[in-house]
Amino acid sequence: MSEFPARPLPALTEDTAPFWTAGERGELLIQQCDHCRYYIHPPTGFCPQCESRETHFQPVSGRGFVETFTVNHKQWMPGLPERYVLALVRIAEQDDVRLATNIVGCDPDAVTFDMPVRVRFEQAEDLWIPLFAPEEVFAPENAA
Amino acid sequence: MSSYPEKQTAITGIGQSQISRGADKSALGLTIDAAMQAIENAGLKRSDIDGMACWPGGGGEANGFAPVSIPALQDALRLKLNWYSNASETSGQFGALFNAIGAIAAGLARHVIVFRTMYEATARKTSFANALNKPGERVYGIFNWYAPYHVYAASLQQALFFNQYVHRSGIRPEQIAQIAINGRRNAALNPAAVYRTPITVDDYLAAPIIATPLRLFDCDVPIDGATAIILSHRDAARDGPNPLTWIEAVGSSMRYRNNWVQLDALSTQAQPEVARMMWNRTDLTVKDIDVAELYDGFSFHTLNWLENLGVCGLYEAKDFIADGKAIALDGEFPINTNGGALSAGRMHAYGQVHEACVQLWGQGGARQVKGKGGQGPKVAALTTAGGPLAGCFLLARD
Numbered sequence: 309m310s311e312f313p314a315r316p317l318p319a320l321t322e323d324t325a326p327f328w329t330a331g332e333r334g335e336l337l338i339q340q341c342d343h344c345r346y347y348i349h350p351p352t353g354f355c356p357q358c359e360s361r362e363t364h365f366q367p368v369s370g371r372g373f374v375e376t377f378t379v380n381h382k383q384w385m386p387g388l389p390e391r392y393v394l395a396l397v398r399i400a401e402q403d404d405v406r407l408a409t410n411i412v413g414c415d416p417d418a419v420t421f422d423m424p425v426r427v428r429f430e431q432a433e434d435l436w437i438p439l440f441a442p443e444e445v446f447a448p449e450n451a452a
Numbered sequence: 453m454s455s456y457p458e459k460q461t462a463i464t465g466i467g468q469s470q471i472s473r474g475a476d477k478s479a480l481g482l483t484i485d486a487a488m489q490a491i492e493n494a495g496l497k498r499s500d501i502d503g504m505a506c507w508p509g510g511g512g513e514a515n516g517f518a519p520v521s522i523p524a525l526q527d528a529l530r531l532k533l534n535w536y537s538n539a540s541e542t543s544g545q546f547g548a549l550f551n552a553i554g555a556i557a558a559g560l561a562r563h564v565i566v567f568r569t570m571y572e573a574t575a576r577k578t579s580f581a582n583a584l585n586k587p588g589e590r591v592y593g594i595f596n597w598y599a600p601y602h603v604y605a606a607s608l609q610q611a612l613f614f615n616q617y618v619h620r621s622g623i624r625p626e627q628i629a630q631i632a633i634n635g636r637r638n639a640a641l642n643p644a645a646v647y648r649t650p651i652t653v654d655d656y657l658a659a660p661i662i663a664t665p666l667r668l669f670d671c672d673v674p675i676d677g678a679t680a681i682i683l684s685h686r687d688a689a690r691d692g693p694n695p696l697t698w699i700e701a702v703g704s705s706m707r708y709r710n711n712w713v714q715l716d717a718l719s720t721q722a723q724p725e726v727a728r729m730m731w732n733r734t735d736l737t738v739k740d741i742d743v744a745e746l747y748d749g750f751s752f753h754t755l756n757w758l759e760n761l762g763v764c765g766l767y768e769a770k771d772f773i774a775d776g777k778a779i780a781l782d783g784e785f786p787i788n789t790n791g792g793a794l795s796a797g798r799m800h801a802y803g804q805v806h807e808a809c810v811q812l813w814g815q816g817g818a819r820q821v822k823g824k825g826g827q828g829p830k831v832a833a834l835t836t837a838g839g840p841l842a843g844c845f846l847l848a849r850d
């Protein structure tokens with residue numbers, strides 16, 4: 309996606325910085341309750357299941373499913389490609405953790421509901437942006 | 453049921469500026485027009501107004517979304533207020549009205565002026581067109597989880613919700629089109645609407661796709677304009693020139709994750725719980741609704757509201773609207789009688805409040821609905837907002 313205009317980037321907080329920077333190590337980090345193992349997203353340091361304040365950032369599998377998506381057709385600004393996919397991906401570990409993302413590595417028209425996807429990262433300044441590609445892209449015969 | 457305070461609150465006056473694709477006066481000037489018209493319409497004087505509310509408040513950004521603040525209007529009109537409040541984090545744009553109900557019930561004010569002003573048509577000619585996520589900026593606030601993903605306008609997020617709705621309901625584009633076609637048909641009968649030329653299914657299908665499945669005619673029209681509503685204690689409303697018209701019930705809840713990514717139910721948005729709250733506060737039922745002004749910031753909000761109000765079942769809107777007869781002015785459930793935001797302009801739910809009063813007061817002219825008994829409408833349903841935001845209420849008259 310290098311042909312895109314620079315991505316606007318999120319301002320970080322103490323809660324969100326681990327999520328946006330762990331891609332440098334190839335890790336997708338989601339906050340998890342130390343006690344009941346519930347995944348807390350967005351990260352808050354408070355478990356809504358058991359009220360624990362003891363949490364850590366857990367590397368997850370990076371696998372997920374397309375909960376919903378849209379193929380953008382409008383050129384909002386110069387340099388923006390004609391078509392790209394915005395999606396919400398639910399992570400394989402817990403249905404109610406959704407990540408906004410772009411689906412990359414395939415024709416935009418090939419994206420479907422519940423399609424298995426896996427994370428890859430793109431560096432932007434000091435952040436590592438999680439993107440997702442179809443799981444089949446990662447199969448050994450398709451690996452770059 | 454009679455103890456709920458909204459039933460002691462009446463809409464006593466309405467006002468609206470010229471609505472256009474480019475105003476010949478400032479946003480404050482438009483707001484003064486709407487406010488003075490509303491005060492006069494209620495049979496009041498400036499000195500009678502003792503409260504003020506608006507949505508969202510005066511942000512002052514160049515994008516025209518929130519161009520006028522409460523202090524600016526208060527000072528322009530030299531009002532003497534006992535209570536005032538903006539309402540940016542509320543149950544959609546109706547939160548300003550709901551706050552005013554509370555203020556009136558608490559005795560803090562007797563006649564509250566509530567306004568919404570938009571200056572997006574002019575803003576788009578002079579500055580960055582879209583409200584969200586500007587390139588090169590670090591993004592704070594509610595949309596920052598979307599920041600890096602080239603999300604430059606609300607329509608992209610809405611398209612995410614809409615696509616799941618289409619996937620699950622099986623609605624077809626020519627059925628969705630009926631919302632825009634109905635709006636334009638009604639706008640043709642509304643001299644104040646911005647787009648009045650009727651459109652067909654073919655026009656709808658030929659228009660550009662914005663983001664699948666959203667097409668151009670599914671998106672409302674940015675305008676310059678202002679609407680003002682006078683909310684009064686019911687006791688103070690009886691002497692006014694307009695028929696006594698009270699707020700019968702409100703839905704204002706937040707019982708779901710209020711988050712543009714984690715929202716519990718994407719395909720119904722936040723509406724079901726909000727509608728349930730409203731029905732729990734009244735003896736009226738969906739069968740009592742004579743006319744409905746359902747939010748159409750995007751056409752699928754209207755489809756959602758038809759289902760979540762209980763007009764039809766979940767994912768059955770496609771069959772209910774069918775060829776559009778049921779939602780037309782002479783249909784069983786007339787909606788968006790002034791053209792809605794899709795054709796009358798993006799007055800952001802306050803155009804709907806204005807129009808509901810026009811209909812209840814029998815001032816709709818060529819677009820006047822007859823009501824269930826043929827004696828004019830007595831009950832109007834109003835709904836607003838999308839995504840994690842939703843609000844709704846019923847208006848009723850004697």
Ligand SMILES: [Zn+2]
Nearest residue numbers: 341344355358
């Ligand atoms: Zn826990």
